[in-house]
Amino acid sequence: MRFCALVFLSFVLASVGGAESAKTGAAARTLPSVSPASTSPAPLLTAQMAEGWVHTWQKRLALEDWKIEVKIVRVWELPQDAVANVHWSIPNKKATVKVLNPVDSTLKPSDVIDDTELSVVHELIHLSLAKLPLDPNHTELEEQTVNHISSALLDLSRRKQ
Numbered sequence: 001m002r003f004c005a006l007v008f009l010s011f012v013l014a015s016v017g018g019a020e021s022a023k024t025g026a027a028a029r030t031l032p033s034v035s036p037a038s039t040s041p042a043p044l045l046t047a048q049m050a051e052g053w054v055h056t057w058q059k060r061l062a063l064e065d066w067k068i069e070v071k072i073v074r075v076w077e078l079p080q081d082a083v084a085n086v087h088w089s090i091p092n093k094k095a096t097v098k099v100l101n102p103v104d105s106t107l108k109p110s111d112v113i114d115d116t117e118l119s120v121v122h123e124l125i126h127l128s129l130a131k132l133p134l135d136p137n138h139t140e141l142e143e144q145t146v147n148h149i150s151s152a153l154l155d156l157s158r159r160k161q
């Protein structure tokens with residue numbers, strides 16, 4: 001049950017806009033902080049897997065005109081408590097998605113790969129919404145919506161397989 005709680009209770013710690021112009025932005029996916037990382041070996045998350053998810057979901061979300069890079073990063077390269085984030089530039093149509101390296105994950109090793117795909121989908125949905133006039137002072141509403149849409153899409157996609 002911990003997995004569901006962690007996934008569905010994901011909350012925002014995003015900095016959207018702020019001092020940056022409205023044409024660039026960032027958002028992060030976070031999990032509530034939990035117990036220390038398990039001692040089981042970290043599952044193999046490869047750059048290829050992450051790029052494959054970006055490729056698939058970029059198409060599904062009609063973001064093919066974007067150049068999206070994905071990086072597997074250590075915990076100190078993400079905002080505090082975040083498991084993923086995205087930075088984008090609307091004029092350049094470029095974005096960088098960062099996902100947490102499993103060696104730093106607090107999830108059960110068996111959940112990490114599925115959760116990382118969810119992170120990729122989540123961040124790409126933020127990118128889809130980036131062109132809308134969002135309120136940087138109420139990112140929790142955006143976060144809630146992104147959580148619901150990303151979970152629903154992944155659920156549908158996994159049911160078909």
Ligand SMILES: [Zn+2]
Pocket residue numbers: 012014027028029030122126143146
């Ligand atoms: Zn988010």
